[in-house]
Amino acid sequence: MSFTAAEQAAMRRALELAVTPGVPTGPNPRVGCVLIDDAGRTVAEGYHRGAGTPHAEADALAHAGESARGTTAVVTLEPCNHTGRTGPCAEALVAAGVRRVVFAQSDPNPVAAGGAETLRAAGVDVESGLLRVESGLLNTVWTFAVEHQRPFVTWKFASTLDGRSAAADGTSRWVSSRASRLDTHRLRALCDVMLVGTNTVAVDDPLLTVRDEHDQPIEHQPLRAVMGERDLDPDRRVFNSDAESVHLRTRDPQTALKELYARDRQHVFLEGGPTLAAAFLRAGLVDEIVVYVAPMLLGAGRSAVADLGITTIADAFRPRVTDITVLDGVDGEEPNVRLTLTPERH
Template identity: 65%
Template sequence: MTTTPAEQAAMRRALTLAATPGVPLGPNPRVGCVLLDAEGVEIAEGFHRGAGTPHAEVAALTEAGEAARGATAVVTLEPCNHTGRTGPCVEALIAAGVRRVVFAQRDPNPEAAGGAAALTAAGIEVEAGVMEPVARGINRAWTFAVENERPFVTWKFATTLDGRSAAADGTSRWISGADARRDTHTLRAECDVLLVGTGTVLIDDPQLTVRDEVDEPVEHQPLRVVMGERDVPADSRIFDAPGEAKHLVTRDPANALRQLRDQGRVHVWLEGGPTLAAAFLKAGLVDEIYAYVAPTFLGAGLNAVGDLGITTVTDQLRWHLKRASVIGTGADATVRLTLHPSKEGI
């Protein structure tokens, strides 16, 4: 079987629906669905709007009503075959009488997988893997978390040209320019956890929120987490800002990620100081780096990362540059380097 031009166009639309801005982040993947009639004309569409809401297929089937009978469902993720907060999409598609299902990414979740086989057993044509790399990209953190049983970790730091993240007196605001800080908030919003160490909270007392272009907190805030064994004052600003915050009393990165995964979290934005960054790097638990390099020198002060136990240049941790972007202009310009630990990345 092969896909028709109408099905390919429908998949592109479904992928756009899956990436709809403003959907609250959560433990579920982003999914879009488009229903086509026998002539390849769109009759309905839907997308998943967050945990506890109807899945994309059910939203589209509800919109289509009886017109779904004999239709083709084009969906970005293999229809689920289990009951969670909502029922199995496989059963909904079978009950609606669809004739054919075209999907992009196979479901890596063993609890929800098996949808394609169940649809085939019910006599429904199934085409898998259509534009799968694009679908995986939309759900890159969720896919990684399911396949690796831990959240995806993005480490962000700002540094001077001589590798300093703070001056000798401890001050660090602001190394990067205003445009780079706005860029950081845009990228922060793609994560469902913002993580720092107790040292950062005790020294900087950050709000650790995602803010918009006018510096106001956005509606849907990631979980703010401070990890470490030192006590954190109850009046720290991390606990006052909108949204939820918590203290994980552990110094072990693997333990912290395990606790966060158990809570359904899939993407951690690591923004702690050099000690916490070094702990995650040494544990091999950083999957992506955003390094903001400002055209400045300090000459002394905190390094961007702590001691990694490396004593010779042949043991250096080498990362692969995926992208370099200049953000801002003039003396306010900052270079953002996007790095992955392997050539392939994710």
């Protein structure tokens, strides 16, 4: 593989374009594209703005017009080769007269893959692998969902130092600090499903929307999913008009994830109670754990997770810590600690 300095600079710019603020999460990956001429000068730029909008290549070509002929297209993901809500990007690049295509990551989606072959068959020079790792980090969740045919699951909970998520009388407002709650909303906004169990809805009546630092709802809301066979009061807040909602009539985590993936959902934020968390852990369907630890002791109360069937220390569930962040206290509150962990795969 041989890449020019101009192509490397263009790929870094394409990576920046791919993460342009305001692009909603959804079924499509984040992609950026830069067209450069033989002298390495930028001719046009583009990026994907969400499902149903032009792909990054089409966006860049639209800006370039006739100037696209003879250029090199530098793209963070292999140009697609299928017709969905938009046409195949590989064919659009050929039609525009693009001379060379450099992309970072191969498309893992079998429906869309094959763009490189289409380009080569049309006489376009194609190279891949430039900043592949960096590009992969843009779409870790999307790639996981495509490869595993199910959404990536992040389990989030707040806990005291002694592992309690609520006091003995059931009160849990607030185990975590305001800084932790604001951080939770930031993470919620990165997902496209908020998932809880029917008991959480019946007892806590959560709203399950994503709100900003002023407690105002953001524009693009995740799907609010409730899992369980129990009938619920339709007046519960989770079923209001603030965001889309669905009741998944199952207790099986695999079935729930299958239904959500069929709805083009890629990232589940699991915020249910200890029973739901235990069900996902026992099924091996938790891919990331985010814990907010508050500097307090309760001594009794609800645990963060229900019985996992573990009877000896040798069988303990031992996720790997990948990040430790201290969240400074606000409004006189003590700092909380956010732990990010990854379950080990066997």
